[in-house]
Amino acid sequence: IVSERVALVTGSTSGIGLAIAQKFAQMNYSVALNSFEPADTWFGLVAELDRLGSGEIVYVQADLADAAASRALSDQVLSRFGRVDVLVNNAGVQKVSPIEQFEDADWQRIVAVSLDSAFHAIRSCLPGMTERGWGRIINIASAHGLRASPFKSAYVATKHAVVGLTKTVALEAAEKGVTVNAICPGYVWTPLVAKQVADQARVHGLSEEDVIRQVILAPQPTKQFVQPEEIAEMAAYLCSDWARSITGSTISIDGGWTAK
Ligand code: NAD
Numbered sequence: 445i446v447s448e449r450v451a452l453v454t455g456s457t458s459g460i461g462l463a464i465a466q467k468f469a470q471m472n473y474s475v476a477l478n479s480f481e482p483a484d485t486w487f488g489l490v491a492e493l494d495r496l497g498s499g500e501i502v503y504v505q506a507d508l509a510d511a512a513a514s515r516a517l518s519d520q521v522l523s524r525f526g527r528v529d530v531l532v533n534n535a536g537v538q539k540v541s542p543i544e545q546f547e548d549a550d551w552q553r554i555v556a557v558s559l560d561s562a563f564h565a566i567r568s569c570l571p572g573m574t575e576r577g578w579g580r581i582i583n584i585a586s587a588h589g590l591r592a593s594p595f596k597s598a599y600v601a602t603k604h605a606v607v608g609l610t611k612t613v614a615l616e617a618a619e620k621g622v623t624v625n626a627i628c629p630g631y632v633w634t635p636l637v638a639k640q641v642a643d644q645a646r647v648h649g650l651s652e653e654d655v656i657r658q659v660i661l662a663p664q665p666t667k668q669f670v671q672p673e674e675i676a677e678m679a680a681y682l683c684s685d686w687a688r689s690i691t692g693s694t695i696s697i698d699g700g701w702t703a704k
Pocket of ligand 1: 457458460509537
């Protein structure tokens, strides 16, 4: 029954994760929100989402750069609700730098937040899904899970790895009513992208307006940013029964980027 569904969305206080959490709240799912700040930071956001539907909204603090916190997140949600039916591995961070200057700490943080956290959450949540014979795992990868751009070595490497993880778990879960897919967005206008405009301007020696036109939207044939709600609608569709045969897929929402 749809109203009994419980979703965990990692990194869901902003951007794409927040749009997905809002959509699920409107669908009367109970939703566990997550980020690294203490819970009182997000009381207002929890109350706002609570008003959208009949499910229960909770916030679970976990800094996914920290391995112990990352391992503990799903267990906290499982002990709170007794189940996770829909897992969205969305948390992700970016760092734009030539590889010669890439710091160990940045590399490790990106791998931990984007890839290790997905592994930890899938390992904890999948057994309950397969026991109940229904589940949805949605990994927010990227066009950078399918194509590369310079100066984003850690990001591109982890997003390709997330695609590999998606396909592997899809095969393991294929007969159990659990689908596992990767959504691969092109540039979506979120704080993550807004923050990298300045970084890109420095690396490329361009003004911020030129970065948006010549660098950021250059690979996106539509020349338009994707909106977070477009990703949320796809996540909702993947949770429908009509999407039961979509598994192990990479679903591009990238304005034509990977058509090239
Ligand atoms: P965002 O910066 O707006 O939001 C990221 C969320 O993750 C925030 O809620 C943040 O608090 C949380 N987060 C960051 N570090 C964390 C940590 N250590 N522990 C727990 N939570 C943490 O970013 P976004 O643009 O919405 O990106 C969401 C996902 O979509 C990421 O995986 C990103 O790589 C991917 N993506 C984004 C774009 C884009 O253009 N915005 C394109 C393709 C893929």
